[in-house]
Every structure is written in C-alpha cells, then in structure tokens.
Amino acid sequence: MEVFNVIKNRRTIRRYKVGVEVEEDKILRIMEAGRLAPSAGNRQPWSFIIVKDRDVKKKLVDACRGQGFVADASFVVVVLGDPNASRWYRQDPFIAASFMTLEAYEEGLGVCWIGAFDEDRVKEVLGIPKELSVVILLTVGVPDETPPQRPRKALEEVFYLDRYGVRYPFKR
Amino acid sequence: MEVFNVIKNRRTIRRYKVGVEVEEDKILRIMEAGRLAPSAGNRQPWSFIIVKDRDVKKKLVDACRGQGFVADASFVVVVLGDPNASRWYRQDPFIAASFMTLEAYEEGLGVCWIGAFDEDRVKEVLGIPKELSVVILLTVGVPDETPPQRPRKALEEVFYLDRYGVRYPFKR
Numbered sequence: 001m002e003v004f005n006v007i008k009n010r011r012t013i014r015r016y017k018v019g020v021e022v023e024e025d026k027i028l029r030i031m032e033a034g035r036l037a038p039s040a041g042n043r044q045p046w047s048f049i050i051v052k053d054r055d056v057k058k059k060l061v062d063a064c065r066g067q068g069f070v071a072d073a074s075f076v077v078v079v080l081g082d083p084n085a086s087r088w089y090r091q092d093p094f095i096a097a098s099f100m101t102l103e104a105y106e107e108g109l110g111v112c113w114i115g116a117f118d119e120d121r122v123k124e125v126l127g128i129p130k131e132l133s134v135v136i137l138l139t140v141g142v143p144d145e146t147p148p149q150r151p152r153k154a155l156e157e158v159f160y161l162d163r164y165g166v167r168y169p170f171k172r
Numbered sequence: 173m174e175v176f177n178v179i180k181n182r183r184t185i186r187r188y189k190v191g192v193e194v195e196e197d198k199i200l201r202i203m204e205a206g207r208l209a210p211s212a213g214n215r216q217p218w219s220f221i222i223v224k225d226r227d228v229k230k231k232l233v234d235a236c237r238g239q240g241f242v243a244d245a246s247f248v249v250v251v252l253g254d255p256n257a258s259r260w261y262r263q264d265p266f267i268a269a270s271f272m273t274l275e276a277y278e279e280g281l282g283v284c285w286i287g288a289f290d291e292d293r294v295k296e297v298l299g300i301p302k303e304l305s306v307v308i309l310l311t312v313g314v315p316d317e318t319p320p321q322r323p324r325k326a327l328e329e330v331f332y333l334d335r336y337g338v339r340y341p342f343k344r
Contacts, residue, residue: 001174001175002173002174002278003173003175003178003205003274003275003277003278004201004204004205004275004278006175007204007205007208007209007271007274007275008204008208010208010210012210024343028327028342029176031327031331032176032179032180032327033175033176033179034330035324035325035327035330036179036180036182036324037179037270038182038184038285040285040287042322042323042324044324044325044330046330047329047330047331047332047336048330048331048332049331049332049333049334049335049336050331050332050333050334050340051333051334052333052334053334056334056335080336088287090262090263091262091263091266091307091308092266094263094264094266094267094270095266095269095270097267098209098266098267098270098271099179099270099274102175102179102271102274103175103176103179105175106174106175106176113210113212115212115260126334126335126336127335127336127337128336129336132336135263136263150214151214152207152208152214152216153207153216155200155203155204155207157219158206158207158216158218158219158220159203159219159220159221159222160219160220160221160222161221161222161223161224162221162222162223162224162225162228162298163221163228163298163299164219164221164252164298164299164300164301164304165299168222170200171196
C-alpha cells in the first residue's frame with residue numbers, strides 16, 4: 001500500500017484477535033523496518049525485545065499500569081535506548097518504532113504505543129540492564145476493532161511559513 | 173510504493189538539486205503525514221515551520237553549525253515541541269517527523285535529519301517563543317546524489333525474544 005494511505009488509514013488498535021500468531025516473515029519485515037531507520041551519526045542507540053510468551057506478557061500488563069490488552073497482543077515490542085551510545089537515545093528509537101509501526105499496518109496488523117509503564121518493573125520482568133532506558137512499548141496484533149479517526153488539529157494550527165506564527169498559504 | 177520498499181530504499185540525502193521548487197500538493201501530503209501521526213493522549217504537542225525563503229535558509233545554515241546544504245534544500249521543516257502540551261514533547265514530534273520523512277520519499281524527495289543546531293539561534297532566526305523546544309530540523313529536496321546504504325547492526329545484535337539478551341530464533 002502507498003505510504004500515504006497507510007498513514008491515513010492507521011488507527012491505534014487496542015483490541016486484538018486473541019491467540020493469533022503472526023507469521024514470522026511479517027515479524028521479520030517489521031524488525032527490518034526498525035533496523036533500517038536512520039539515527040544521529042548512525043549510532044543506532046537501540047535494542048528491542050519481542051515478547052511473545054503469554055506469561056511474560058501478563059507480567060507486562062502489571063508493569064503497564066494494568067492495561068489488560070497488553071496480554072492480548074500477538075507480541076509486544078519493548079523498545080530500549082542506550083544512553084552510552086548516543087545523546088539521542090530517547091528520540092532515535094522513536095524513528096525506528098515509527099517505521100516498525102507503519103510496516104506493521106502494511107502487514108495488516110494494528111499497533112498501540114504504550115508510554116504509561118513502570119520502567120523499573122519492565123526492567124525487572126525482562127532482565128534489562130540498569131544502564132539502558134525503556135523508551136516505549138508497542139503492542140502488535142491482528143485488529144479486532146475499527147476505531148474512528150481521532151480528531152487532529154487543523155493544518156493551519158500547526159504549520160507556519162518561514163517564521164513562527166506566520167500562516168502557511170494553503171491553496172485548497 | 174510499498175512502505176517496506178520506501179524504508180529499504182531510503183537514504184539520508186544531503187545534496188539537492190538547487191533552486192527546485194517542490195509542488196504544493198506534495199508538500200501538503202507531507203504535512204498531512206505529520207498531522208495524522210499518533211501522540212500520547214492525542215496531545216499533538218508539535219508545530220512546524222516550513223522554511224522556503226532563501227535568506228531565512230541561509231541564516232539557518234549558521235544556526236546549524238555551518239552545514240551549507242541546509243540552504244540548498246527546497247525547504248526545511250523546523251520541528252517544535254511544546255512542553256506545556258505533553259511530557260512527550262521531545263519524542264512525539266519524532267513520530268510526526270518519521271511519517272513526514274517516509275511520505276517525502278514516496279514523493280521522490282530526499283531528507284536529512286539535523287540534530288546539530290544552536291537552539292537559541294534557530295529560535296532567534298524564526299521568532300520561536302521561548303517556551304517551545306526546537307526538537308529537530310529536516311531538510312527536504314530533490315536528491316542530487318545516490319549514497320550507498322550505511323551499515324546497520326545485524327538483526328541478531330538488536331532483537332531479543334521474551335527477555336533481554338535471549339537470542340531471537342531467526343529462521344533464515
């Protein structure tokens with residue numbers, strides 16, 4: 001599908017068909033999408049834990065403030081940043097996660113970004129070294145809902161031309 | 173083009189065909205790609221200045237540690253985050269910028285992410301309010317180079333299964 005259509009049709013998905021295993025070739029392309037993302041100085045200050053194990057996912061529910069759908073996802077991507085690799089360790093992994101998200105939709109999957117988590121608990125559950133940072137979690141699975149698009153600010157509210165506050169001359 | 177091919181073929185582009193104006197419908201789709209990106213709590217803690225003016229671009233060269241190609245880009249996207257809108261003000265704009273980047277490639281354009289800039293100077297040049305944060309700059313233009321792919325860490329180095337350090341069982 002064209003990039004634009006994937007971006008336009010993407011919705012955050014929190015309800016998944018439970019017990020569905022995602023084909024490995026799809027997971028591999030999602031991983032590749034992340035691996036190939038750009039980063040400052042090509043430092044790639046990231047690593048990822050793909051959590052498929054049902055018991056581990058259940059423990060992540062707890063670490064994610066009780067968000068139960070985490071256990072229903074086919075897998076969870078725990079995105080880590082390495083402060084020793086780059087000062088962009090909290091931002092560059094978001095590029096990789098963005099690319100992985102769009103590739104997941106291309107593969108017919110749905111994603112939810114989870115920022116509400118207890119970092120220490122996530123680290124404990126997954127044996128993550130202290131020196132790394134848990135940046136974000138993505139739940140991935142086969143969508144079992146078709147949510148409407150959530151409202152967005154108008155283009156005029158967020159885009160300026162040449163100087164802050166100067167209206168962009170949209171021709172529409 | 174399929175998302176995966178855009179991601180795979182994308183290269184960071186620092187040489188642009190100079191003096192080329194990008195069609196407004198392309199710019200509009202790039203903007204839409206950013207506007208439609210997800211953010212924590214749908215806060216959309218971002219705004220963007222599209223810099224096309226030649227003199228302003230030249231001033232940005234200075235503010236970007238003398239990176240001369242900034243002036244050659246058809247336009248520069250200055251990505252701002254709003255700390256008062258979300259605690260994710262430095263990360264969520266990276267999702268929008270990632271979506272905009274992929275859409276730019278879909279449109280036949282090339283992008284370079286610029287993290288080396290003097291924030292105070294960028295703010296001064298563009299009249300950006302003190303309370304906002306300059307998160308990243310993107311230069312966008314018609315590519316005038318075809319760089320090789322830069323090396324990436326192997327999948328095995330960055331992806332684990334169910335627990336940090338546990339090798340993912342790649343079947344390749």
